[in-house]
Amino acid sequence: MLHAALVELDAIPIGGTGDDADYTGWARQFDLGFLTLTDVGSDPVRVVRAPRMLVGNQDDFYLLSIAQESSSSFNGNVRSQLRRGDAVLLDSTAPFQLSADEFAHHLVLTLPRADVARVMPVDRERVGRRIAAENPVLRVLRAAIAEICVGGERFDPDTLSELGHTVRELMFSVLRSDELADQAGVNGLLGHRAQLLRMRDFIRRHLAEPDLSAKTVAAAFGVSVRYVEIVFREGGTSPARHIRETRMEEARRSLASPRQRQRSIAAIARSVGIENPTVFTRMFRQFHDITPSEYRHSPAGESCRRSRAEGSPPG
Structure with a gap:
């Protein structure tokens, strides 16, 4: 077992x-x-x-x-x-x-x-x-995954994937906060971490917008671009890099989804905010070492589709 x-x-x-x-x-x-x-x-x-x-x-x-x-x-x-x-x-x-x-x-x-x-x-x-x-970030993580364990079977795969973004970031926060010696440092991390989670959620909901950027995020939250960059830097990345990574991961999941098998690659590219198919193919290859078309027909893509169709996690 x-x-x-x-x-x-x-x-x-x-x-x-x-x-x-x-x-x-x-x-x-x-x-x-x-x-x-x-x-x-x-x-x-x-x-x-x-x-x-x-x-x-x-x-x-x-x-x-x-x-x-x-x-x-x-x-x-x-x-x-x-x-x-x-x-x-x-x-x-x-x-x-x-x-x-x-x-x-x-x-x-x-x-x-x-x-x-x-x-x-x-x-x-x-x-x-x-x-x-007693680590306060660990307490938040425990509460989040406890809710998933209680109600996870009621969530569809896409909802679980969205929750996975939050759980992943909380896991990183736990590892970072464990290095901080004083409670003030942990509290400061939690403040920025809460903002980071909200900003990442905003990015996921606006992926289809081609002009999505740190400036867009800053305007939505009423803060400066510099503040957005600081929050993401403390999360170990930058706004631009996170947007690219989120777009490529969402595109990968769409290509592997049995429900989107008939959807064109160009349409999937537009759904993650990339209007030029050539740019999309080049960026996808940079992140996944394979073209979108090759991935859709690869064993990994087929395995993921079968797993989703059967309701079980990919092997």
Whole structure:
């Protein structure tokens, strides 16, 4: 069960074989577009990412695991005791271990390492280190993903994808805020982070406008262009870069959507604010190393369409 839900893992029940008739466990997965959320619970268990699993393995993710019950983690030389609400960042390219002597329950956000690296560097010292439940940004993240777990099955895939934008940014905020030593610094980050989330939401809703820019955002929020640039810089990017990335990701998702299979590539380009098909093709190739037409007919595009049609997350 754990093997299929996360990255390749060995799950070893503590005090039993795992074949007992009264064994209790579950794994529920939500595709949030940019990342995956897994709600996983189990009787007392030790979950191991062993060195042998890394040989020739293509898993390349960061996992932010949020403990819903007391447990412990071991990553490299770092051992952390996790209380309810604590979180720990794990790296799928290195051995790690999670264990719980009583019922185990974690909410796990899985995000490609490359996506994290584009936004912020992650020091090895941060991996495996406990992020305290009292962290105010972590509290916001916990509340958001708890709502998704409760009502996720009622959301359609497009709604979950929109929520994924917010969850992804909150995850980055948790990692950044964990580096701040004083509460004033955290509060300052939260202020700009709230603005950043609102600005990114504005951008997603106005992608089809060709002239969308930092100036457009500044006018909509009644602030200066300089302020918009500062808010995005603290988020690890720039307004222009974020607009381009959001356009290319939305275009990728449209090309993979079974509901838009008959829609022309030029129409999809216009829907993300790019009126020139040649410019769209060049930009798409820069971001995804493949042309829009090639992606639509590629195994990745077909796999994504099948997953959406079947109501399951892409493999």
